[in-house]
Amino acid sequence: xxxxxxxxxxxxxxxxxxxxxxxxxxQVLLGFSLLSYATNLFIFGMGRLALHKAPIIDPASGAATxxxxxxxxxxxxxxxAIVIGFATTALxxxxxxxxxxxxxxxxxxxxxxxx
Amino acid sequence: MNSVLRHLVVLPILIPLVAGAxxxxxxxxxxxxxVTIAIVSMVAQLAVALGxxxxxxxxxxxIWPEGIGVYAIGGWPAPFGIVLVVDxxxxxxxxxxxxxxxxxxxxxxARWDRPAQPFHSLFQFLAVxxxxxxxxxxxxxxFVFFEVLLAASYGLLLRGATGPRVKMGLHYIAINLAASxxxxxxxxxIYGVAGTLNMADLAGRAAALAPNDxxxxxxxxxxxGIAFLVKAGSWPLNFWLPGTYSAAxxxxxxxxxxxxxxxxxxxxxxxxxxxxxxxxxxxxxxxxLLTLITSTIGMLAAKHLGRLVAFTVLMSMGIxxxxxxxxxxxxxxxxxxxxxxxxxxxxxxxxxxxMTDRTRATESPTAAEGHEPDTQxxxxxxxxxxPSTYEQGDDVGIAIPAVMAFLGMMFVCCVLLVSGLPPMxxxxxxxxxxxxxxxxxxxxxxxxxxxVLGAAILASGxxxxxxxxxxxxRLFWSFAARTTPRLRLLEAAPVAMLVLxxxxxxxxxxxxxxxxxxxxxxxxxxxxxxxxxxSQETRREQRGAPRP
Numbered sequence: 001x002x003x004x005x006x007x008x009x010x011x012x013x014x015x016x017x018x019x020x021x022x023x024x025x026x027q028v029l030l031g032f033s034l035l036s037y038a039t040n041l042f043i044f045g046m047g048r049l050a051l052h053k054a055p056i057i058d059p060a061s062g063a064a065t066x067x068x069x070x071x072x073x074x075x076x077x078x079x080x081a082i083v084i085g086f087a088t089t090a091l092x093x094x095x096x097x098x099x100x101x102x103x104x105x106x107x108x109x110x111x112x113x114x115x
Numbered sequence: 116m117n118s119v120l121r122h123l124v125v126l127p128i129l130i131p132l133v134a135g136a137x138x139x140x141x142x143x144x145x146x147x148x149x150v151t152i153a154i155v156s157m158v159a160q161l162a163v164a165l166g167x168x169x170x171x172x173x174x175x176x177x178i179w180p181e182g183i184g185v186y187a188i189g190g191w192p193a194p195f196g197i198v199l200v201v202d203x204x205x206x207x208x209x210x211x212x213x214x215x216x217x218x219x220x221x222x223x224x225a226r227w228d229r230p231a232q233p234f235h236s237l238f239q240f241l242a243v244x245x246x247x248x249x250x251x252x253x254x255x256x257x258f259v260f261f262e263v264l265l266a267a268s269y270g271l272l273l274r275g276a277t278g279p280r281v282k283m284g285l286h287y288i289a290i291n292l293a294a295s296x297x298x299x300x301x302x303x304x305i306y307g308v309a310g311t312l313n314m315a316d317l318a319g320r321a322a323a324l325a326p327n328d329x330x331x332x333x334x335x336x337x338x339x340g341i342a343f344l345v346k347a348g349s350w351p352l353n354f355w356l357p358g359t360y361s362a363a364x365x366x367x368x369x370x371x372x373x374x375x376x377x378x379x380x381x382x383x384x385x386x387x388x389x390x391x392x393x394x395x396x397x398x399x400x401x402x403x404l405l406t407l408i409t410s411t412i413g414m415l416a417a418k419h420l421g422r423l424v425a426f427t428v429l430m431s432m433g434i435x436x437x438x439x440x441x442x443x444x445x446x447x448x449x450x451x452x453x454x455x456x457x458x459x460x461x462x463x464x465x466x467x468x469x470m471t472d473r474t475r476a477t478e479s480p481t482a483a484e485g486h487e488p489d490t491q492x493x494x495x496x497x498x499x500x501x502p503s504t505y506e507q508g509d510d511v512g513i514a515i516p517a518v519m520a521f522l523g524m525m526f527v528c529c530v531l532l533v534s535g536l537p538p539m540x541x542x543x544x545x546x547x548x549x550x551x552x553x554x555x556x557x558x559x560x561x562x563x564x565x566x567v568l569g570a571a572i573l574a575s576g577x578x579x580x581x582x583x584x585x586x587x588x589r590l591f592w593s594f595a596a597r598t599t600p601r602l603r604l605l606e607a608a609p610v611a612m613l614v615l616x617x618x619x620x621x622x623x624x625x626x627x628x629x630x631x632x633x634x635x636x637x638x639x640x641x642x643x644x645x646x647x648x649x650s651q652e653t654r655r656e657q658r659g660a661p662r663p
Contacts, residue, residue, distance in 0.1 A: 020293065025285065032292050039296045039303075046307030074306065077255055081299055084262045088295075091269055092288055098273075099281045108289075110282040 001049055009045070012038035023113075025096040025106050032092065036085040040078050047074030120170065120178055124186035124201050126163045127209055127246035130156050135239030150224055153235045157220050160242060161213035167206040172630060182637055183647040185252070193252065193648050194316035200252040200648055203634030204451070208249045208373075208380055211455055214616070215373050215462045216242050218609040222466050223366035225605035233270060241267035241370060248377050252648060253313045254302050254339075257381065261298065261346070265291050268374065271367045272359065283355075283362040290345065290355045298342035304335030315648035318388040318641055336389065340382065347378030348432050350406040356429060357413065361421035365469020368421065372462040375428055376454060379435055383447075386439065387638045388645075400440025400564055404571060407433030411575045414582040420471060423586060424464045427533050430575055431457035437568050438548060443555045447635035449547035452628055456544045456620065460532040463613040467525050470606060471590055518602045521611075523591050528614045530583045534576045540620040545572060547628065 012034050019031030047070060055072035096106075103110040134156035141149050169175055171182040178184070186199040201209075220238060227234075244264025251257050269291075273284045306312055308331040309320045324332060341352070348356045356375070360368050386396065410429035417423035431453070438450040528539065535545035549569055556565045620627060637643060 020289075028289060032289075032296075035293075035296050039299050042300060043303040043306075046303040048307075073312075074303070077303070077306070080255070080259065084259070084295075088262070088266065088288070088292055091266065092285075092292065095269075095273065095281060095285050095288060099285055102281055108285065110279075 001051075005041070005045060005049060009038050009041050012041070023107055023109075025099065025108055028108060029089065029092055029096060033089060036081070036089070040081055040085070043074050043078050043081060045074075047071035120166075121184065121186065123163055123166055123170070124184050124199050124250065125188065127160055127167075127213075127250060128199075128243055130159050130163070131239040131242040131246070135236045135243065138235045138239060149235055153220055153238065154217075154224075156239060157213065157217040157242070160246070161210070161217055164206065164209040164213045167201050168203075168210050168630075171201060171203050171206045173633065179647075181643050181647055182633070183644055185648050194311050194313035197256060198252040198313070198648060199250040200315075200644070201250060202644065203630065203637055204380075204384070205249045207451065207455065207631065207634060208376075209246055211458055212242065212245045212249070212373050214613075215458060216245075216370060218462060218613055219366045219370040219466065222369065222469075222606050222609045225603040227274075227364055227366050227469075234274065237267045237270040238370070241271065243267075245373060245377065249380060252315065254305065254317070255312045258295070258298050258302060261377070262295060264374065264377065265295070268371065271370070272363050274364055274367060280362045283359045286355050287359045294342045294345035297338050297345075301335045301337075301339030301342060304331055304338065308332045308335065313648070314385065314388055315645040319645055319649070321389050336385075339385070343378045343381045343385075344402065344436075345378070346375065347382065347436070348375045348406075348429055349402050349436055350409050350429075350433070353406065353429055353432075357417075357422050357425040360425035360428065360465075361419060365421075365465055365472070368425075368468070369462045369465035372428070372458050372465065375432055376458055379432065379439075379454070382436075383439060383638070388641045396440055396442050398440070399436050400568070403433050403435070403437025403440050404564075404568060405433075406430075407437060407571050407575055409433075411571075411578045414579055417582065417586075420586050420590065421465070421468045423582060424461060424468055427464070427579065428457075428461050430533075430579065431461070434548070434572055434575075437571075441552070441555075441565060441568065443551070444635070444639050445551050445555055446548065447638060448628060448632040449544065449551050451631045451635060452540075452547060452624075453544035455627075455631075456532065456540045456617065459613055459617055459620075460529065460541065463525070463610055463617070464529045464533070466606070466610050466613075467522070467529060470602060470610070471522055471526070519591065521602065521607060523587075525610055525614060526587055526591065528617070530580065530587065532617060533583065534580045536576075536580075538618070538621055540617055540624065543621055543624045545576065548572065 016031045016033075016035030016038055019027045019034065022028060022031070050070045053068065053070040055070050055075055057069060099110055100106050105112055107113070134152055138149055138152055141152070167184075170178055171184065173182070182203050184201040185193070186201070187193065188197045188199060190196070216238070223234070223238075241264060244260050244262075244267055247260030248257060248264060251260055269284065269288050272287060273281060302312065305317065308324065308328045309317050311317050311320060321332060345352045360371060363371065382399070406429055410426045410433055413426040414423055414430065417426055435450055435454055435457075438446045438453075531537075531539040532541040535541040537543075549572065552565050552569050556562070
């Protein structure tokens with residue numbers, strides 16, 4: 001599972017970086033989205049991957065052994081990071097549209113490069 | 116009484132948050148109410164910051180005996196709960212932030228804040244982010260407050276959206292988003308290895324890590340460091356900064372004066388807490404030197420005043436980072452003094468730029484665009500009809516006679532501040548830096564890097580005189596078509612006040628540097644900080660403390 005997981009992060013991050021370096025604003029935006037997926041998965045993975053384990057202690061089971069549970073902190077971090085990433089992506093989209101409207105091109109520099 | 120005073124720690128975040136939210140719901144037309152709320156909020160922040168400054172000093176040992184106040188939000192003890200920590204460095208930064216925000220707010224009321232709907236709220240949220248970043252005691256909240264700060268700055272930067280401004284805004288947002296992702300990766304790596312995000316707890320655990328895990332922690336810290344250095348504007352991660360700062364309208368650029376220093380603050384805070392990072396520290400010296408050199412060259416090349424001032428921001432950052440990189444503990448206090456001076460300087464200078472731009476609106480394209488701050492060009496961009504602008508009332512306000520004389524005087528003061536000439540505190544700060552360097556090298560033998568840095572600091576001061584006097588001559592002495600601008604008292608007053616404050620800093624250099632000395636000393640005793648945050652005593656106090 002670890003290998004599949006890290007491969008997924010690697011593919012997402014790699015494509016994200018490639019898109020980030022593209023000259024069109026929409027590609028940059030998509031690059032950021034992919035990169036933030038990769039980052040979020042990475043944070044999640046830092047809490048160690050575990051199957052069938054809850055992040056909340058279940059008082060009914062009565063056992064407070066830490067091996068029965070998964071770390072809740074990275075999950076909380078991921079949640080925050082998702083919310084913030086969502087907001088900044090929306091903001092980026094607005095700026096992207098404004099630049100498109102003002103300059104008439106979707107090049108990141110607001111003008112087409114000399115051919 | 117003491118238990119009430121303890122709650123002062125959370126106020127620098129709460130006050131602007133509440134004020135910003137309130138301002139959001141106040142109608143545009145209720146201008147008096149809006150302006151009053153905004154100003155009251157900033158004055159209250161300044162008062163709280165001054166209070167914290169006093170309470171953390173040696174003069175008031177009865178609340179926080181070691182000058183470190185810990186505030187557990189929600190009452191959970193560290194390292195499990197989230198804590199705010201105020202020590203002397205934090206108090207200094209909070210005060211500096213409040214002064215800068217208040218001055219730029221008053222300045223912006225003159226004419227820059229219309230249409231006001233988002234402006235005042237964003238301005239308050241910027242303060243939330245700044246104060247929070249200085250106060251927070253754990254890495255993840257540092258990230259959150261950075262994001263609050265940046266989100267507000269995106270909005271402020273895009274004010275009066277014109278083509279170049281939106282373009283620079285896009286670049287700025289892209290760079291900062293990338294830096295934020297690096298920040299997150301660094302934080303996650305550190306958490307994955309150390310199992311904590313609380314800075315004090317982290318510092319304690321870092322030493323006890325197995326060598327295998329140690330490598331991951333180092334990698335995480337390095338990635339985190341890169342994120343901070345992007346925000347601090349250090350070479351080679353700073354190419355966004357001059358364009359962005361000179362594209363922003365004057366009060367916004369002025370309020371950004373502190374933002375690069377947040378990155379420096381984070382480097383300083385975490386660097387002193389985790390003292391094992393000797394090699395990273397050595398790298399800072401070269402990074403700082405290169406920043407200093409490139410910004411000096413940039414200053415000579417800059418044609419427009421705003422761009423030149425942006426390069427002086429980089430220059431001060433280069434000096435600060437290089438001083439940090441020398442790893443001489445005695446240098447921290449003078450570096451902090453220099454930080455205070457340079458923040459006030461750049462803030463004043465950016466505000467002045469906004470006023471001189473009006474004299475030569477045709478000079479450069481950036482200036483021409485900066486001329487009309489309220490251009491609502493962004494509406495046609497979306498195909499929306501431009502809403503009717505709020506009546507500008509262009510001649511309201513007292514026009515100061517001899518405007519050019521005033522502007523010239525202020526310009527000269529700013530030049531003295533930047534280049535570090537007496538009687539301005541820029542001189543005191545640089546002198547203290549150089550004297551400490553010479554003193555330290557006399558004690559431990561002089562490594563070449565110390566002398567190189569000293570020479571670079573002096574040379575950059577000299578070059579800044581050349582570059583600034585060249586631009587000053589063009590601005591004030593040339594006979595080309597020039598319109599004497601109408602100056603509003605509201606714009607002139609904060610600039611004059613800041614210059615006077617700087618002069619005051621020269622006079623009060625002794626008490627100020629003594630306070631900064633104690634701040635630096637407590638920075639270099641991380642054990643005190645760690646103990647204060649993690650101590651049992653904090654927990655008991657917090658449980659006993661009444662809820663606000």
